[in-house]
Amino acid sequence: MKNTIADLISTAVKTLQDAGELPAELSPTIHVEHTKDKSHGDFACNIALMLAKPAKQNPRKLAELIVAHLPESDKVEKVDIAGPGFINFFQSAANLWSMLDEMLTRGKDYGRCTLGQGKKVLVEFVSANPTGPLHVGHGRGASFGSAVSNLLAAVGYDVSREYYVNDAGRQMDILATSVWLRYLEHHGATLTFPRNGYKGDYVKIIAANLASAHEAAFVQPIDSVMSDLPQDETEDGQGDKEAYIDALIARAKSLLGAEHYDTVHAFGLDDILQGIKDDLAEYRVVMDNWFSEKSLVSSGAIAHALEVLDKAGHTYEKEGAIWFRATAFGDDKDRVLVRDNGQTTYFASDVAYHLNKFERGFEWIVDVLGSDHHGYVPRVKAAISAMGKSPEQFTAMLVQFATLYRGSERLPMSTRSGEFVTLKDLYDEVGIDAARFFYVMRKNEQHMDFDLELAKKQSNDNPVYYIQYAHARVCSVLRQAEDKGMAFDQALGQRHLSLLTSSHESTLLTKLNQYSDRLRAAGNNAEPHMIAHYLLELATDFHSYYNAEAFLVEDEALRNARLLLISATRQILANGLELLAVSAPSEM
């Protein structure tokens, strides 16, 4: 509807320009918005105020000129000029009513649009290192990423969802070594666990599974494992935990041999990755693809990317390493691609990964990242430009951290230390609907406090139930209508929509009518929280209406008109909730 009005105004402005009443060189962006106050109509436009100065005209007079040249439309009842020169549009009742009809006919598809023009977009999110189960810190990225994906799909993009699996590199070696040490303990060895190892209990479980699958195949005498190692970091800060864990990794590799080491490595990875997949599936996050970092090496993608950069002349050698000249593309400093020991860096993998995304035919690349990765964005953008791709086709959406509290106590969220609340623990306790809604209610760049106690204790006060309750109430009314032999007759209701004259009814109608614009805006800005807040407003209007008027009245014309209105409300609630992957129960 906003677009319709914008078109009307645009036509009027053009007419005025052709008539020489307005300077022809003006090309104003027409901004139509929903009004806050009903006396201002349904939509308002500030175009006259915007144009007043460049056109050198009084804004009110200009508004009058524009209004006089607006084309006729059966969607608009009345146009007013108010205040300093706002043009207020009153929507025609017939138009509102036809919307209701459309909501029921199009059903689940109502509100979807073609803004994205079928453009292929890849949304990468979560992508947590597979060194431990997902914890509540990952929940926000998971909730936000999947909601954004759904939103983009709803406004017409061809969306693929992907998880980048960091299955190569040092962190995975640390995990493999941690598993192996726990495995040795399982077989009776006594040892002091490295300070920098993964200490979570899940590692012990993996080790036990490893022991039952391979029995004692990987047992080595503990003395040979622990002899001649550098000192681990102690309580008082002596020693070096990094050097120690690296030495242990090297020891594991040499004692086990490549084949056995890989078995242990893969065992830990598979176990954790499967857990992540299960948790996400249960949390209603469906990935289209799991992209392995390791595969970038085996497929030659890294070599390919390095070659592309090199051919473009954006690499150089210094101190035995190969560098990318990121500073030429706006980054703070140049970045190492290949270390002096010949190994490629994580950054090299990521350059290759992003090039690969483009080469797979995606026209828009979206990375949903934790805010701790922000410093990383400029260098990825730089690499994309350097490889001849357009940096405009890459968007990094940063999700700020959620700080976890239990009451007033701040909780640690470290995979390494093993002290964290898993995502599964969270949704098992507060419920998937509540958890998802809670995360997505806040806009992504807002820091959020997540108080576990509050979320658990007050799960009934969670706004998600308020919305779901509205949906369930409509379902219940419709069920009872049927039981009483007053089954909803849509056609009859349609013919009597003019009976919907109460203020609650017009408020609800107006709110329903806003859905498609709000969805479009939410999709355009990739801001799912706008949907969450819209649904809260809609539920509020509905509950208020519910308490003010009876639906199952004797007058069948009025009754069916009202049932039509609340059926449309139910549909919109269901559509909005589905975008957030929150269920819409028919009874509670």
Added chain:
RNA sequence: GCCCCGAUAGCUCAGCUGGAUAGAGCGUCCCCCUCCUAAGGGGAAGGCCACAGGUUCGACUCCUGUUCGGGGCACCA
């Protein structure tokens, strides 16, 4: 030191890409079930939109600076 994000009611947060009188939930205080689910509704109180400048017909919104929080600045991943 540099970079990113934030600061709005007692608390947690919205404010729709500069508009008309700044909103909601929780909490506090009143009131409403012989009636479609009270997981609901109606009302009250509660604000120097961190601070200071600037741009504008108009600023919570944009710009600059300051203060205070969160995060980041590797030949780690």
